[in-house]
Amino acid sequence: MTVLLALDTATEACSAALAVGGEVLGRFEICPQQHTQKILPMVDSLLAEAGLTLKAVDALVFGRGPGSFTGVRIGIGIAQGLAFSADKPLVGVSNLAAMAQQALTQEGAKRVLAAIDARMGEVYVGAFEEAGGLMQLVGEEAVLPPEAVTSPWPGLAVGTGFEAYPELAHRLALQMGKVTLPDARFMLPLAARAYTEGSYTDALHVEPVYLRDKVTWKKLPGRE
Incomplete structure (x- = not known):
């Protein structure tokens, strides 16, 4: 049974999701200025609900971009930190x-x-x-x-x-369509295929996708 933990902070939305076998648990909130305050409590809540520790996770999944410059960096930094602490691989999803x-x-x-x-x-x-x-x-x-x-x-x-x-x-x-912002729950199927195929990396070699070099986060609402 593969256990995947996903998190995403690349846009105005902040989300986390946990796949345990065929069951998926998720958290989602639109909070443009509060990603750093919200994401780890979301992760802790999911693990507690599933009765698992981070060590039980097979791989960490993160939103690799594109999105706001600072949002992508927050998500990658937190995913890297969790991966380092638990010695787990990382899977990036667009x-x-x-x-x-x-x-x-x-x-x-x-x-x-x-x-x-x-x-x-x-x-x-x-x-x-x-x-x-x-x-x-x-x-x-x-x-x-x-x-x-x-x-x-x-x-x-x-x-x-x-x-x-x-x-x-x-x-x-x-x-x-009805979808406006990314939700970590829907990164999980894509990440599961990548993980099965061996398309993952360690925390030292994570690559964000910005698509351009300009710092776009300064233009997001509340981040001027």
């Missing part, structure tokens, strides 16, 4: 892929264009298509101005990028 996986699970979407508002007149965007019950990236993730975004097919639009630029979904003939 925040865009997590939203696409949620759209597949909750809305049955087989094709998803996920976009996170990157501020500064841009969005982080990625196209995903279902294969074997998991959402797979089509092409590459990118950071683009809305007018440069294209879609390989009609599908479901998810993420804050479409809230910030509502004309984008209309232009691309996409149906609006």
